Amino acid sequence: MLDLTLNVKQQITKNDALKFTVYNLLNRDDIRTGSSTGTGAMLEERNWMLSYEHSF
16 A cells, blocks of 8 residues: 655745645555455545645
């Protein structure tokens, strides 16, 4: 199982930054088993988040 996440941060000014994150970059459908019966939860599908950060 390979759960790959990408994080990129761009410092715009001394106090401002943009962050871009992509979860499950390879869009894998791996199942995380929690028991010997093989039942478990799948990795979440690929999604992304763009955020703005300001420090005082």
